[in-house]
Amino acid sequence: MTDDEYGLTEETAGAPGDEFEEIDVRDTEADKIARTKDREFAEFRKRLKDTEQFKLDDGAFDDATYAAIYKLVEDDHMGAMGGPISTGKEANVYEALDAEGGDVALKVYRINASNFQQMRAYLEGDPRFEGLRGDKKAVVLSWTRKEFSNLRRAKAAGVRVPAPLAVQRNVLVMELIGREGDAAPTLSDVDIENPQMAYEVVREYVRRLYDAGLVHGDLSEYNVVVYEGELVVIDVGQAVTIHHPNSATFLERDCRNVANFFARQGADADPDDLLSYVHEHATPRAEADTAAGDRDGTEGSLDRGSDADDA
Numbered sequence: 001m002t003d004d005e006y007g008l009t010e011e012t013a014g015a016p017g018d019e020f021e022e023i024d025v026r027d028t029e030a031d032k033i034a035r036t037k038d039r040e041f042a043e044f045r046k047r048l049k050d051t052e053q054f055k056l057d058d059g060a061f062d063d064a065t066y067a068a069i070y071k072l073v074e075d076d077h078m079g080a081m082g083g084p085i086s087t088g089k090e091a092n093v094y095e096a097l098d099a100e101g102g103d104v105a106l107k108v109y110r111i112n113a114s115n116f117q118q119m120r121a122y123l124e125g126d127p128r129f130e131g132l133r134g135d136k137k138a139v140v141l142s143w144t145r146k147e148f149s150n151l152r153r154a155k156a157a158g159v160r161v162p163a164p165l166a167v168q169r170n171v172l173v174m175e176l177i178g179r180e181g182d183a184a185p186t187l188s189d190v191d192i193e194n195p196q197m198a199y200e201v202v203r204e205y206v207r208r209l210y211d212a213g214l215v216h217g218d219l220s221e222y223n224v225v226v227y228e229g230e231l232v233v234i235d236v237g238q239a240v241t242i243h244h245p246n247s248a249t250f251l252e253r254d255c256r257n258v259a260n261f262f263a264r265q266g267a268d269a270d271p272d273d274l275l276s277y278v279h280e281h282a283t284p285r286a287e288a289d290t291a292a293g294d295r296d297g298t299e300g301s302l303d304r305g306s307d308a309d310d311a
């Protein structure tokens, strides 16, 4: 196994942090489309509603969610909708085709997410989302936007994540990890060939994220997928910046989940050691990650060192 096969190719990028753009979450283009109910959209919605995967799950989408998908198709971010990969508490994940017929994944957040109070708590401590309005729709739309933004930032930091492709209202389009009809399994579902090496890769991911000012917040064997020898971190919607009042607790929990999992697989891993490792080897941005930094992109540069080598 080389570092490459475990996904440790360094992807460098400009200083991340300016990826969050203000959006009007009250009345998105999708809401406008849903409201005008023009014939083309009505037909699109009917076609989509009549496909097998939606017959089974009737009522999962409101009109504006159909409109968001319609808008993504109109804007050439996707082509046809495919079958479901996963049905979760706050979102469903589907396969889809992009405009050229390649594979993508679609994560569709529910506006009626049962745990939206929790979602709000994650958003409120995050300087990127200061001044967020409190209603369900605003929270879920900001959350979707946050996942997109976190994917971008993680990718820029050299963490292997699904490439973020587009976001529209409560719908996120990203790279599909795996093949059509055969999405990649999570770490919890595979036999790990070399647990020690895999652990070191994930440890490096945690370090790189932290270095870029982010804490995943729900990192475990369930949110890492394995594809062609690469470990790919997913589900970054809840990831917070280091300024979030709970970021230290989240980092501790991530380290505990990760180290305990790999220790069970036979790796030499320990939660406290992992946490110390991250603290010792990362230099999270102190100034650059403020709300202002995130909004206008006035970032300090990151000292990432020779990442791939010390894993």
Ligand SMILES: Nc1ncnc2c1ncn2[C@@H]1O[C@H](COP(=O)(O)OP(=O)(O)O)[C@@H](O)[C@H]1O
Pocket: 085, 086, 087, 088, 089, 090, 091, 093, 105, 107, 162, 174, 175, 176, 177, 178, 183, 184, 185, 186, 222, 223, 225, 234, 235, 236
């Ligand atoms: N980009 C992707 N490519 C392939 N499978 C994915 C992708 N994103 C999510 N999945 C699958 O969908 C499941 C749920 O996605 P996740 O982002 O973890 O949402 P949840 O909040 O429901 O846990 C994952 O466990 C994984 O199996």
Ligand SMILES: [Mg+2]
Pocket: 222, 223, 235
């Ligand atoms: Mg998940």
